[in-house]
Amino acid sequence: MNIHAIKAIYKFEMSRTWRTLLQSIVSPVISTSLYFVVFGAAIGSRITEIEGVSYGTFIVPGLIMLSLLTQSIANASFGIYFPKFVGTIYEILSAPISPLEIVIGYVGAAATKSIILGLIILATAGLFVPLKIAHPFWMIGFLVLTAVTFSLFGFIIGVWADNFEKLQVIPLLIVTPLTFLGGSFYSINMLPPVWQTITLFNPVVYLVSGFRWSFSEIADVPVGVSFGMTLLFLALCLIAVLWIFKTGYRLKK
Amino acid sequence: MPIISIKNLSKVYPSGLRALNNVNLDIESGEIFALLGPNGAGKTTLISIICGIATRSEGSVMVGGHDIDSDYRAARSLIGLVPQELHTDAFETVWATVSFSRGLFGKRKNPAHIEKVLRDLSLWDKKDSQIVTLSGGMKRRVMIAKALSHEPKILFLDEPTAGVDVELRKGMWDVVRELRASGVTIILTTHYIEEAEEMADRVGVIANGELILTEHKAALMQKLGKKQLTLHLQKPLDAIPAQLDAHHLELKADGRDLVYTYDTRGERTGITALMNDLNAAGIRFKDLNTSQSSLEEIFVSLVHREV
Numbered sequence: 001m002n003i004h005a006i007k008a009i010y011k012f013e014m015s016r017t018w019r020t021l022l023q024s025i026v027s028p029v030i031s032t033s034l035y036f037v038v039f040g041a042a043i044g045s046r047i048t049e050i051e052g053v054s055y056g057t058f059i060v061p062g063l064i065m066l067s068l069l070t071q072s073i074a075n076a077s078f079g080i081y082f083p084k085f086v087g088t089i090y091e092i093l094s095a096p097i098s099p100l101e102i103v104i105g106y107v108g109a110a111a112t113k114s115i116i117l118g119l120i121i122l123a124t125a126g127l128f129v130p131l132k133i134a135h136p137f138w139m140i141g142f143l144v145l146t147a148v149t150f151s152l153f154g155f156i157i158g159v160w161a162d163n164f165e166k167l168q169v170i171p172l173l174i175v176t177p178l179t180f181l182g183g184s185f186y187s188i189n190m191l192p193p194v195w196q197t198i199t200l201f202n203p204v205v206y207l208v209s210g211f212r213w214s215f216s217e218i219a220d221v222p223v224g225v226s227f228g229m230t231l232l233f234l235a236l237c238l239i240a241v242l243w244i245f246k247t248g249y250r251l252k253k
Numbered sequence: 254m255p256i257i258s259i260k261n262l263s264k265v266y267p268s269g270l271r272a273l274n275n276v277n278l279d280i281e282s283g284e285i286f287a288l289l290g291p292n293g294a295g296k297t298t299l300i301s302i303i304c305g306i307a308t309r310s311e312g313s314v315m316v317g318g319h320d321i322d323s324d325y326r327a328a329r330s331l332i333g334l335v336p337q338e339l340h341t342d343a344f345e346t347v348w349a350t351v352s353f354s355r356g357l358f359g360k361r362k363n364p365a366h367i368e369k370v371l372r373d374l375s376l377w378d379k380k381d382s383q384i385v386t387l388s389g390g391m392k393r394r395v396m397i398a399k400a401l402s403h404e405p406k407i408l409f410l411d412e413p414t415a416g417v418d419v420e421l422r423k424g425m426w427d428v429v430r431e432l433r434a435s436g437v438t439i440i441l442t443t444h445y446i447e448e449a450e451e452m453a454d455r456v457g458v459i460a461n462g463e464l465i466l467t468e469h470k471a472a473l474m475q476k477l478g479k480k481q482l483t484l485h486l487q488k489p490l491d492a493i494p495a496q497l498d499a500h501h502l503e504l505k506a507d508g509r510d511l512v513y514t515y516d517t518r519g520e521r522t523g524i525t526a527l528m529n530d531l532n533a534a535g536i537r538f539k540d541l542n543t544s545q546s547s548l549e550e551i552f553v554s555l556v557h558r559e560v
Contacts, residue, residue, distance in 0.1 A: 002326070008356025012345075019344065087340030091399070094304040094334050095357040096326040253266075253298075253307040 005097045009105025010112075013079050017113050024075075025117060028067050032121045035063055036128040039185060050187050051218045056129035061212040062184030063125065068118045068143065069150050069179055069204070073171050076110035076154030081161050084251075093252060099245030103155065110151035111144070118143050132216060138223070139214035145230050146207050152237035159250050178204045188220045203233055254318060255279035256331075256407060256438050257303065262312035264298055264462075272298040274462040276312070282406075285429070285439045287453035287470075289446065289552055295462040296442040297337060300409050304334045317406065330358060333405030337412040337442075339392045343385035347376055350384060351398045358403035370401045373428055390421045397428070408432060410441040414448065426452060446549035460556045473551065475517055480545050482513040482524065484531075484538040494534050500527050511538070517545075 017024045036056065044055035051058075083089040092102060125131060133139050161167040182204030188196050199205055200221070210226025213219035219226070244251065257280040264273040273295045280286050290296050301307035303314055305325060314321045316328035342350055351367055371377045374394040379387060384395060393413070400408060410429070414422045429452065433439055443449055449456055450470065457467040466473070489508035500523065503512040515522045531538075 002359040004356045004359045004361060008353050011356075012342075012349075012353050015349070086342070087336075087338055088342055090304075090306055090334070090336050090340060091354060091357060093306045094329060094332065096329040096359055097357065098326075248308050253301065 002095075002097050002101050005095060006101050006105045006108070009092075009102065010109045013075075013106060013109030014112065016079075017075075017109075024113060025120065028071060028117055029120055029124055032063055032067060032124055033128075035059075036125065040128055050190075051216075053216050053218060054129065057131065057216070058187075058212075058218070059185050060122070060125045060129065060131065061215050062208050064118045064121050064143075065146065065204070065208050065211055066176075066179045066184050067121055068114050068146055069175055069207075070171055071117050072110055072114040072147050072150035073154035073157060073175060075113050076107055076151040077158035077161065077167055077171075079106045079110055080155050080158035081167050084158075084162075089251070099242070102245075103152070103241055107148065107151040107155055110154060111147040114147045114151065115143055118147070133214065134217050135214040139211070142207070142211045142214055142226075142230070145234065146211070149230060149234040149237055152234070152241060156237060156240050156244065159244050162250065175204075178202050179208075183208050183220055187218070203229060206230065254282075256282040256317055257440075258315040259299075259303070260313045262299070262302065262314060263310050264295075264302060264307065265310045272462050273302075273309075276459075276462075276464045278457060278464060278467060280438060280440060281455075282438055283433065283436055284454040285433055285441070285452055286455050286457065287449035288440065288442045288457045288459060289449055290442075290459035291556060294459045296459055297411055298462075299459070300334070300411055300440070300442070304332055304409060305329055326359075330403070331406045332409065333400030333403065333407070334409045335396045335400045335411060335413055337415065339389065339396065341384045341392055341395060344383055346381050346383055347371065347387075347395055347398070348380040350395065351402045354399040355402040358405075360403045366404065367402060370398045373431070374398050375424065390417050393417055394421075394425075397425070401432075405437065407438045407440070410439065412442055414443065414445060422448075446552055450549075458552060458555055465555060474545065480515055480517050480522075480543055482515065482527075482541060482543050484511040484513070485509060485540040486511060487537045487539050490536070494536075496534055497527075497530055500530065511536070 039059055040056035044059075047055045049055070049058075083092060122131070157167065157170050181199065182202045183199070184204075188199050188205065191199060206221060206226045206229035209220040210223050210230065213223045213226065243249070257278070259276055259278040262273055262276040263271070265271050276295075276299065288296050288299070298307060302309045303316065303321065305321060305328075317331045319325075319327040319331075321328045342353075345353070348367070348371075351371065352362070355363070355367065368377065371380055374397060376391065376394055376398060379391060384392060387395065397410075397413070408429075414425060417425065426448070429439055429441075441449075441452070453470050455467060456470050456473055458465045483505075486509050490504060490511070491508060493502050493504055493511070500513060503514075504510070505512055513524075513527055515524065
């Protein structure tokens with residue numbers, strides 16, 4: 001194991017975060033606060049409690065998930081896309097590093113950033129609404145698993161993308177809509193029966209549901225199913241990453 | 254044992270372009286090997302395959318006795334690569350980017366070594382500068398510093414002096430000579446043939462993906478080198494006298510210079526006979542000089558013959 005290389009990549013990626021602190025940390029916190037103002041105060045005052053929880057408290061896990069997914073993807077995809085774009089990827093490819101070590105470095109840093117961000121958003125939410133975390137261990141578990149999974153997914157997007165537009169297209173056109181439609185801001189029980197069924201094809205439902213369960217024990221699907229689906233998506237991303245390195249897809253000439 | 258051993262190496266791109274065709278090459282430890290060839294000949298592709306940046310279609314490459322695929326860690330640890338393009342992390346500092354390279358190659362921190370590398374390349378006073386603020390020549394040196402950060406045994410320099418001014422180029426060659434003296438094997442590609450001529454122990458010529466020849470520089474020059482003897486005449490000639498036809502002379506500079514071309518490979522160069530015949534013809538000269546064809550001329554003639 002080339003520990004020094006993993007550390008070097010991790011440190012390099014993290015230093016990029018501190019260099020772009022405004023963009024990396026401050027802007028997501030501001031947008032989350034705006035969600036609270038708009039959804040929590042304006043809409044929340046017209047929605048009564050959902051399954052015994054105030055609307056403001058209800059949307060906290062969904063809001064964290066929204067940032068966690070988009071930021072994990074953005075961090076990891078940019079982290080690997082940028083060296084490809086400027087050409088510094090040559091050094092990564094010519095170094096005595098295994099694919100696994102490259103992934104640990106890039107995905108580890110991306111996931112670390114989004115976990116820190118998730119916790120900051122959680123703390124920010126605490127300023128607006130009363131918070132209760134029923135299962136802290138599971139809460140952290142879902143947070144970490146989701147961050148890692150979507151950082152892997154972002155890594156794949158970053159490898160696949162060969163221009164900046166492709167880098168944005170999946171997060172904007174697929175992930176964000178799925179997150180909004182995945183029960184971040186509502187319980188899927190509030191939907192008509194047909195849409196409840198359709199919604200179950202949205203993987204984000206399982207992430208949000210499990211995460212929300214760890215806060216307030218409210219869940220759209222059983223927590224075991226949520227956990228299983230998260231692991232399944234993690235496994236799919238891992239397989240895709242292994243394939244990328246085995247074939248040199250979009251990395252090697 | 255050669256430090257790099259390339260056997261039957263071919264590279265075919267998906268487009269069908271055959272960038273390398275059955276290349277066989279051994280590079281000895283401690284030598285400076287210059288790879289010459291026109292643009293698109295396959296120089297960079299060859300280097301990229303050895304370093305792990307490009308995949309190969311056929312053949313095998315061993316570096317320090319390690320297969321570049323099955324034992325890539327050991328193979329790549331030995332190699333430092335300075336690519337042709339200036340790929341840098343613009344917003345990193347010089348110190349951070351060079352330290353990053355060392356870590357990437359699995360070496361623990363060694364600020365003393367990094368300092369030495371930066372001082373040798375006259376980058377020490379720029380160590381805290383962001384790369385984006387540096388000139389092109391300095392960026393080039395940062396790339397070299399990165400490649401040397403992990404104390405490689407083999408250094409690849411792909412067109413290292415392209416776009417570098419004369420003074421800096423000389424400084425770079427001093428660094429290369431020092432490295433060679435410390436036992437580092439150096440493989441360079443260059444367009445500046447005088448550089449290969451001055452620096453290299455051996456020369457390889459590549460054209461259309463094929464290695465046309467590899468030869469010790471001196472042997473190559475001798476083998477292919479033609480020498481010319483120019484006689485500056487006291488009185489200009491209108492034409493070369495018929496009795497000198499056997500020497501295949503050329504008349505230049507409005508009849509004031511007589512040029513004799515001969516082959517250094519031959520046991521007899523024919524100079525003595527020429528002098529005797531000139532004497533007999535009553536042709537007198539005030540000065541003479543000889544010149545040998547440069548590596549560039551050899552190279553151009555080789556590549557043309559191949560194409």
